[in-house]
Amino acid sequence: xxxxxxxxxxxxxxxxxxxxxxxAGHKQANRPFYRIVAAYNxxxxxxxxxxxxxxxxxxxNIYNEKxxxxxxxxxxxxxxxxxxxxxxxxxxxGLSGFFPLHPMTITEAERRRAKMEKTEAAKPExxxxxxxxxxxx
Amino acid sequence: MAAxxxxxxxxxxxxxxxxVQPSKQTPRCSVRLPRFSDPAVQDILTRITGLDLQKVxxxxxxxxxxxxxxxxxxxxxxxxxxxxxxxxKKRLNTPPVLPERKPINDVLVVDQIxxxxxxxxxxxxxxTYSIPHRERFxxxxxPDGTLRKATWEERDRMIQVYFPKEGRLISxxxxxxxxxxxxxxxxxxxxxxxxxxxxxxxxxxGKYDLLRSTRHxxxxxxxxxSARRVDGLIVDMLKKELLQDAVSxxxxxxxxxxxxxxxxxxxxxxxxxxxxxxxxxxxxxxFLLLPPPPPTHTHTHTHTHTH
Numbered sequence: 001x002x003x004x005x006x007x008x009x010x011x012x013x014x015x016x017x018x019x020x021x022x023x024a025g026h027k028q029a030n031r032p033f034y035r036i037v038a039a040y041n042x043x044x045x046x047x048x049x050x051x052x053x054x055x056x057x058x059x060x061n062i063y064n065e066k067x068x069x070x071x072x073x074x075x076x077x078x079x080x081x082x083x084x085x086x087x088x089x090x091x092x093x094g095l096s097g098f099f100p101l102h103p104m105t106i107t108e109a110e111r112r113r114a115k116m117e118k119t120e121a122a123k124p125e126x127x128x129x130x131x132x133x134x135x136x137x
Numbered sequence: 138m139a140a141x142x143x144x145x146x147x148x149x150x151x152x153x154x155x156x157v158q159p160s161k162q163t164p165r166c167s168v169r170l171p172r173f174s175d176p177a178v179q180d181i182l183t184r185i186t187g188l189d190l191q192k193v194x195x196x197x198x199x200x201x202x203x204x205x206x207x208x209x210x211x212x213x214x215x216x217x218x219x220x221x222x223x224x225x226k227k228r229l230n231t232p233p234v235l236p237e238r239k240p241i242n243d244v245l246v247v248d249q250i251x252x253x254x255x256x257x258x259x260x261x262x263x264x265t266y267s268i269p270h271r272e273r274f275x276x277x278x279x280p281d282g283t284l285r286k287a288t289w290e291e292r293d294r295m296i297q298v299y300f301p302k303e304g305r306l307i308s309x310x311x312x313x314x315x316x317x318x319x320x321x322x323x324x325x326x327x328x329x330x331x332x333x334x335x336x337x338x339x340x341x342x343g344k345y346d347l348l349r350s351t352r353h354x355x356x357x358x359x360x361x362x363s364a365r366r367v368d369g370l371i372v373d374m375l376k377k378e379l380l381q382d383a384v385s386x387x388x389x390x391x392x393x394x395x396x397x398x399x400x401x402x403x404x405x406x407x408x409x410x411x412x413x414x415x416x417x418x419x420x421x422x423x424f425l426l427l428p429p430p431p432p433t434h435t436h437t438h439t440h441t442h443t444h
Contacts, residue, residue: 063258
């Protein structure tokens, strides 16, 4: 006789609950859509989860909005039970105002700004050069 | 009808809120400004609306049934008419007029660091099931880094996305665009702005009759009284020789705007009835109260007084 309990209630040795993004709609190519989910760490990314806590749609809609939903009540519960949010979920929660801003968000913003400044500094150098070339030609 | 249900629920929650907080009045007037739901106001409004049985029971598109004929004595006929008028009163129950909702301009955080991180707005909705929609947190993180509360339109859209209600659309129906808003039958209109636009249109064209014996007349009267533009309506009533209605409209106006000149004059003279009318109306309308001029001039008079 197959022991069904071991198949259904997979209790893991040293496993813990995480709050992470799981890709939904795997039948559709090139259209990502994530569910924010409380699941055991060892489970497959898109596999069986404990509870769905929200959604994240990375593609903007006609109003140029990216829609994100959180069930804050249940997120509080799971964090109270000791669940760890992953980096992208923590970033989203930081952007929403529920958590303080994630340090990586700030770092990325600073890096991006540095890059922008570099390209802007490069452009004014290029355009006087181009102007000279045209004049010569 | 779904809109009516939600309007009723909103009204219910609004009245609960009203009971909890003491009503905020301007400090100068000690008397509470009358609201739409006051029994006196409601009384006047029902009287103005009138009870035209023919119009209330105007055939609406229904399945075709062959008409039934009944043989009745005159007593039974009277009873039947009485029942019909009761039914008509129920149908004329006006949907409650809510005060216009104030636009939300609450900025929570300004993070200049995040400027230019993303080209799209991020809209965060709280999908906890047991919160009423009014108290739901819906915030928007703009591309320039500001975190602000969502506007009413965004809120409605998000709530419809995550908690869909039958018959609602995410973007407002084409009917509600300004260009298309002309006077149309008595279809259900759901937001106050749409109400306002329709009432303005009605006022401009003087088509009060369309709404006269319907549920929306009270709302129209209340809107005009709050906006202090009752002249057109009074003119219309006087033309139709509904003097009682005109009198009640003027008294309603005085109730709502106790500090206006005409109200104070009326209070000082303690006028009533047609006297009240003369006090409450201005020069142009008073012309109509005079005995009608000789027939050759009537045409030109009506032109000058209806604008």
